Structures are given as structure tokens and as C-alpha cells.
Amino acid sequence: MRILQFGRTGQVATAVQAAAPGRAEIVALSRADCDLEISEAVRAAILAADCDLVLNTAAFTHVDPAEARPEEAFSVNAAAPGAMAAACAERDLPFVHLSTDAVFDGLTDRPYVESDEARPLNVYGRSKLAGEQAVLAHSKAVVLRISWVFSRYGRNYVSFMLRLAREREVLKVVADQFGTPTDGEALADFLVAAAPRWTAASAGDPIFGLFHFANAGETSRFDFAKAAIDRDPLTRARLEPTTQAAFAEPAPRPPRSPLDTGKLQAVFGFTPEPWRPAVERTADRLVAGFPA
Template identity: 45%
Template sequence: MRVLVFGQTGQVARELARRCPAGVTARFLGRDQADLMDPAACAAAIADCDVVINAAAWTAVDKAEAEETAATVVNGAAPTAMAARCAALGLPFLHISTDYVFDGTGEAPFITDHPTAPLGAYGRSKLAGEQGVLAAGGRSLILRTSWVVSAHGANFVKTMLRLGRERDTLTVVADQIGGPTPAGAIADALYTAAKAMTQGAPGGIHHFAGAPDISWAGFARLIMARAGLACQIHDIPSSAYPTPAKRPLNSRLDCTGFTAAFGIPRPDWRTGLDEILQELSHAA
């Protein structure tokens, strides 16, 4: 199976490179080869492959509030163009989306067909991508995930480790609940789904997030404990930590459909966290 991946330095793209299964060849397109600000160029870059994975995106949530037009090109127009090209070539297309397409109300996990209602520019840009991919009419899979973490790039685990070494106490929001998701687990899931789709499996919209669901404060507490840091975590409400972009309070995702379709259960993020901490300790 020949896989073409948009993305090279992001968390999921790096794990896709590291975890490429036997019998699979993966080619990665970085910004220098496929600039997502140029959707037509991205579409033109699709060739010599059996399946396409879009692991590239605008992920700066707060920055999107001030630059929504640019974010919408990257997260909306670019994957739309990729999906249209894949549809024309008869290639499966896999695209990563986010829990931010929902409004974060309630406490129940969001099912895939729950009405979307993004709270901010980032969510709107990702929803535009979902809508464009579906409208392209090809065989596509949209994988919504949440709270991505890894030993690479900027993410909550690395931020907590840095601050936990610098400070005795930290305040962390406790009213936002979701499932931290190791990027490695997402990469493995994408390869499994991609193989199935090249063999005729349908795509659609699916959810994939780590388990168990937890608050950011609870997650921070376990990070400190697992890393052996004495930093104390104090709970605060989201209202005490204002940000340019409003975050959803409920990021829980119902992942039963993905498990049923591809046989992949929700990954235990605690195991993923231990692996991340081990990798970071070896790199230190």
C-alpha cells in the first residue's frame, strides 16, 4: 500500500512516519512541497499512491480568531481540494478533524451525527473542511479526535512538564472534560483504516479519542505524578482563564462506531502518557 501523507512535522505526521507498517510505503509532503495556503497545488501533488491521509492543519486555536480567513483556507479549502482530486482519481481520502466542531454543551459523549455548532474560528474552519470533503463525493473518512499529545511539538503534556519543573503550584481548568489522545494511537488507527478502505471498506465520519475522559486539571495531576514532579495542581473554572478562543466544556466523543467499523478500541491515554514520558526522558 502506497500512502501519500500531507504533513511532515506535526504530531500525527511524525508518528505516521515512525509507525509505518510492514508492506506500506509512505511519502510525506511538507510545506515546501504542498503549501496548504495553495489548495490547487495540494490537489496537483496527489499522484503515485493508493490512499491519501491529510495530517496537516492549522492548529493554532487562538490565532485563528484573528486570522480566520487564512485558517479556513488551510483547514477548509485545502482538504476540500485534496478530497476532490482523490474522488476524481478513485482514491480513498482520510482527514483528521476535531471535537471543536461541536458546541461543548452537556455531559454526554458526542455522537457522529450530533448537530455541529463551533464556538470559534478554529472550529468553523475545521467544519468547513469536513463539509468540503463530504461534498467532494469520493470515498473519504473524517476522523474527529481530541486533545492530541506526543513527545513532539507543542502540546499539553510538554507544557505541563516544563511548568511543573519551574513552579511549585499551577492552576488548571477543571470544567473542560475530554479524552487525551496519543498521536501514535491516531497514526496506527489511520493506517488500519486506510488499509481497510483500499480493500473496499466505507469511510464516513468517525470519532477516535483516548480513554478515560478526564478534566485538564485531572490530566495535569497525573502528568505530575507519573513524571515524579511535586508541582501541585489547583482547579479553576474556564472563566478564570480567559483565552481569545472559547473552548468547549464537553469534548467527550462517542467512539463506538469507529471500534465497530475497524476493530480499534479507544486507546488508554495513561499508557500513552507513560510512553511519552519515557521517550522524553531518553531524549533529555
Template identity: 35%
Template sequence: MKILLTGKNGQVGFELAKKLGALGEVIATDREELDLTNPDAIRAFIDQIKPDIIINPAAYTAVDKAESEPDLAYQINTVAPGVLAQEAKELDIPLVHFSTDYVFDGLKKEAYVETDKTNPKSVYGQTKCDGEEKVRTYEKHIILRTSWAFGSHGNNFLKKMLRLIQEKDSLNIVSDQKGTPTSASMLADVTFKIVDTIFKNKNFSDYGTYHSTNEGITNWYEYATLIANEAVQLGLKVRCGSNHIHPIASSQYPTAAARPLNSRLNTDKLKKTFMLELPHWESEVKKVLRELI
């Protein structure tokens, strides 16, 4: 099996590149090898390598910067997935595409299910939402929506907190946004299971949209205090312990792009369809901290 993977230097792409090798030849690309802002280059690359499946975790993820760079975000998050879907259709191969909780407005009280109405409140969210629609024009697609991704590779909240608790005397962290931190390695495991299932079952028909996060719910403040406490237990010398991390409201920390107050995603469909058990976010955070400290 020949697997085309985009975004190999991103958090999820990095873990996928390591994991998917057990299934076949992984052609892992970054922006130098595959420029997602250039539709013609995408088509030429795919026509040349003729993969058996395309996996697309690559995205423009600078949420606040997207407000001032909407065209670039649109090219990478909307146009490129559409081109990948067209190419997948021509080759009659599956396409796995990653999306985000930001396609929702965050106003629902319960966890979002796959069929809930999208209503993005930011340029990033809108471009990802539009990208989903482009992917859905091709039947053989899997869209994996996730939230609050973290890992030992790339930039994320966990690594930022590790740096800040060593530099700052105190921190103010937003406490009214709920969601689930999701490890990149878990997303790679889930993707592995999905790809393996598709290719082992010639009659596979469970294409569509799935929510994929770790188990459990938290907020950014609770997440930060867990990181601080765990880092201290692992022997990291910190200036800012958890008792000097203070909860604040989103209104006290204005950002260029609006964040959903509720990012919780219901994963029942994914677990049932692919017979998966998903680990709790806390155990995954502790695992990554042990790798980093």
C-alpha cells in the same frame, strides 16, 4: 501502494509517517513540499505523484491565533481539504481526513456521537467544520474526529506541563472542561487499521465520519496532576508537585477562542466497524512520559 501524507512534522503526521511504511510507499510532506495555502500547488503535486490514497492530518491548529488569522485558518482547514477531496475524486482514491471535537459547542451532557449537530464556537472550530463539509462532497472519505492530541513529537499539553512543573512553584489548571487525551501513536495505529481494511476489502463501503479517542474521561486539572505524579515517579526533579497544582474554572482563565466544556467523543462506531480495542488515555500518557524522561 503509494500513500500521500500531509503534515509530516505535526504530532499525528510524525507518527503516521513511521507507521504507514509497512503498507507501502509513504510520500510524507510538510509545508515546504506541499503548500496547503496554494490550491494550484496541491493539484499539481497530486497530479504528478498520483497516489493510491491521501491522508490529511495537516491543519492550522493555533486555536487562539486563528481568531486573528481567520483567512489563513480557512485556507488550510477548509479550502485545502476541499481541493484534496476534488483530487481524490478525480483519481477515484480514498481520502482520510482528521478533524476535531471543536466542531461541537460542548454543551451536550453525554459524549458526542458522529451524527450530533455541529455548532462550533471558534474560528478554528468553524474552519474545521467547514473542511469536513468539503470532504463529504466526495463519497470515498473517512473523517476521524479526535481530541486533546499528545505525543512525544510536536507541541502539546503534556510537554507543556513537563516544562512548567520544572519552572513554576505552583500552577492553576482548568478543571471544568471534560475530554479524553488521545495519543498520536494510537491515532496512527487506528489509521493503519482503516487503510489496511480499505485496501484488503475491494467492496469496502463503510466510508464516513468516525470519532477516535483513547478510552476514559478526565479534565485538564486531573490530567496535569497525573503528569506531575508520574514524572516524579520516573525521577524527574520538579519544582511544582501535584499538591501545588490548583483547579480553576474556565472563566478564571480567559482565552481568545472559546473551548468546549464537553469534548467527550463516543467511539463505539469506530470500534465496531473496524473491530478495534482502544487503550486508556492514562496508559498512553505514561508510555509517552517514559519516552520523554
């Protein structure tokens, strides 16, 4: 199983590379290998590759800067994945792409299912939604929407909060934003495990299409941070709840965007772990690597 992976240094990219040994060979392209702002380079990389599946883990993920740089966001998050899907269609290769809960407006009273209407509130969400639509034109495409990704790798909320909690006396955390954390290492394991199924399947198989992938349960940003920080015996900070409005970030966020994973469970037989033990395990591993 050879996987051509766009993205080498990002959080999910690194988790996939860690999950692969003995199961799949990953050929991971960094920005220097292939800049996603150049659609022709993306197409050329796929047409030249000796691979069984293409996976896109790269994206313009800077939610606030995207407000001021919409062209770059749309180029990387919509045009590039569209070019990847088209090149995969040319070669009859399966293509797996990652999207986000930020395609929703967050005005919901229940977890979102795949068929719910997407109404993004910010440029990042709009660019990711345009990417989904372009990708799903390929009959062997898979789009996994994920949310609040954490892992031992890269920049992520859990590692960031653990570090801040060692540096500060008081840590203000948003308590009025709700969602489902996603264990990036469980995601990586799922992607590597499912790759042979996607490679063997024909167009029209239910394992292609749009899916939600997240841990089980729902929480607030505050309780998500607290679950991690409570694991660190050397934490200094006292956590104080605050509101999204108090942070006054340039990009509005959906207030409530939990993802329902029922379709994923039915089609792949995958049972997501509750979010709390997954966060605690990751926090323990990160803390073990911190200076004493």
C-alpha cells in the same frame, strides 16, 4: 502501500512516519513542498502522485490566533481539504482527513456521537467543520474527529505540561473543561493498519464516512495534566485548579466534548485503550528523554 501525506513536521504527521516502516511508504509533504493556502498546488500534488491513499495531517491548529486570522484558518482547514478530496475523487483515491471535538459547543451530558449536531464556538472549530463537509462530498473519504492529542512527538499538552512542571513552582491548570485524550501514536498505528482496507474498499463501504477516534474514558484538563506530571520524579510544580474563564483566552472552548467511539469500534473492531495508562506510558517515555 504508498501514502501521500500532507504535513511532515506536525505531531500526528511525525507519529504516522514513525508507525509506517515495514508497513507503508509515506511521502510526506511539508509546507515548503506544498503550501495548503494554495489550492491549486494541493490539487497538482495529488494528481502527480504515485500513491494508493492520501492522508491529510496538516492544519491551521492555532486555536487562539485563528480568531484574528479567519481567512487563513478557512483556507488551510476548509478550502485545502476540500481541494484534496476533489482531486482524490478525480483519481478514485481514498482520502483520510482529521477533524476535532472543537466542532461541538460542549453543552452535553453524554459523549458526542457522529450524528450529534455540530455547533462550533470558535473560528478554528468553524473552519474544521467546513473542512469536514467539503471532504465528505467525496464518496471514498474518511474523517476522523480526534481530541486532546498527545504523543512523544511535536507540540502537545502532555509534553508542554511536563516541561512547565519542571520550570515552575506553581502550575495553574483548567479544571472545568472535560474531554477524551487521544493517544497520537495509537491513532498513527490505526491509520497505517487501516490503510489497506480503505484502499481495497469500494465507495459506499461503511469504512468510509465520519468517525470519532479517542481513548476510552473522560477526564478534565487538570487530571489529564496531573496523570502526566505525577510520572516525573523531578517535577517541581504544585498543581492548582483554575477555570477557563480565569485564562480569558481569545477563543472560547467547549466545556465538555468527550467523543463516543462506538461507531469506530463497531465498524473497525478497534478497542480504544483507557486514557490514563496511555498518558502515563507517554509521560514515562518523554521523561526518559529529559535531562536528569
